[in-house]
Amino acid sequence: MSDSTPLEHFQHERQRQNDLILGENNMIINRMFALDNRTYESGVLDAKTKEMMGLAASMVLRCDDCINYHVIQAKEAGATKEELYEVFSIALIVGGSIVIPHLRRAADSLDQLEKASS
Numbered sequence: 001m002s003d004s005t006p007l008e009h010f011q012h013e014r015q016r017q018n019d020l021i022l023g024e025n026n027m028i029i030n031r032m033f034a035l036d037n038r039t040y041e042s043g044v045l046d047a048k049t050k051e052m053m054g055l056a057a058s059m060v061l062r063c064d065d066c067i068n069y070h071v072i073q074a075k076e077a078g079a080t081k082e083e084l085y086e087v088f089s090i091a092l093i094v095g096g097s098i099v100i101p102h103l104r105r106a107a108d109s110l111d112q113l114e115k116a117s118s
Helices: 006-023 028-039 047-061 066-077 081-095 095-118
Strands: none
Touching: 006 028, 006 066, 006 095, 047 066, 047 081, 047 095, 066 081, 066 095, 081 095
C-alpha cells in the first residue's frame, strides 16, 4: 500500500479493521454493523440521498473517518461534485466554523475521487 493515495489507504485500513472486529463474531457488534449497512440502502429515500445525509451529519459531528466513508459512498451512489458541495455548505451552516477543517478534508477526499475517475 506504499504507493496508495491517502483515500485508498483509508479504505484498505477500514476494511482490514472491520474484518478484525467482525471476525470475533460478537452478536451485538455484528448486529450494529448490519443495522448501519441496512440503514443506507434505498428505501423511501434513495441510497444517494441517505449517503449525503450521512455526510452532512458526519461533518457536523466532525468524524473524519465517517466523512471519508460517506464521500466515497455518495460518489459511488451517483452524487456529483456539485451535489456534494451543497452538502458541504449545509454542514458548514449547521455546524459553524468549527466544521471548516473537516470541510477541507472532505473537499480533498472528493478531489482524490474525481482525479481517480478521470
